[in-house]
Amino acid sequence: MARALDTLVGDIRACRLCLEQPLGKPLPHEPRPVLQVSPRAKICIIGQAPGTKVHLSGQSFTDRSGDRLREWLGVTPDIFYDPNRFAIVPMGFCFPGQDAKGGDLPPRRECAPHWHARLFALLPKIELTLLVGQYAQKRYLGERAKASLTETVEAWCDYGPAAIPLPHPSWRNTGWLKAHPWFEHDLLPVLQSRVAGLLK
Numbered sequence: 001m002a003r004a005l006d007t008l009v010g011d012i013r014a015c016r017l018c019l020e021q022p023l024g025k026p027l028p029h030e031p032r033p034v035l036q037v038s039p040r041a042k043i044c045i046i047g048q049a050p051g052t053k054v055h056l057s058g059q060s061f062t063d064r065s066g067d068r069l070r071e072w073l074g075v076t077p078d079i080f081y082d083p084n085r086f087a088i089v090p091m092g093f094c095f096p097g098q099d100a101k102g103g104d105l106p107p108r109r110e111c112a113p114h115w116h117a118r119l120f121a122l123l124p125k126i127e128l129t130l131l132v133g134q135y136a137q138k139r140y141l142g143e144r145a146k147a148s149l150t151e152t153v154e155a156w157c158d159y160g161p162a163a164i165p166l167p168h169p170s171w172r173n174t175g176w177l178k179a180h181p182w183f184e185h186d187l188l189p190v191l192q193s194r195v196a197g198l199l200k
Helices: 002-013 052-057 064-073 111-120 134-144 149-154 171-179 182-199
Strands: 043-046 086-088 128-132 163-166
Touching (some): 002 111, 064 182, 128 182, 134 149, 134 163, 149 182, 163 182
Parallel strands (some): 043 086, 043 128, 128 163
């Protein structure tokens, strides 16, 4: 299985679908798919897509969002970047570019339908999936997702123990966190306990 996963990851890293067979406008720069996987990982983070700093570093969550996410999880960078502990699989593997206002575009639509099922078939030990942001939640919760991200995250108890929906850890969401103190008081202690238990 490890060999099959290595082969698939190599195929993903060489992927050029968003340039050669794009759904809509092609990617505005050379692809640089970013992911972290191992067949031994018990926790999977399904995020949105790399931002500019991650595109440059080639490593997931090497930005302020990553700092906040690791704080939420209660883990150090060494643990977070151990692929035998955390798989990190974005909805779009490449930085999608920016809109006219300087915000990141949505994840590329080619990635998840083409790669995710094959990838997750080779990650047999995943016990907890963290669905970060509305794109991951809509795909993996389907009709169980609520009308808004806030409602979905607030209903986090409905999706356990296999999945926990989270808001994006972007610092742009600081206002959201202040407006919803239950996230820090109720959800994060459970999240950290689940993570700690799976890392033993």
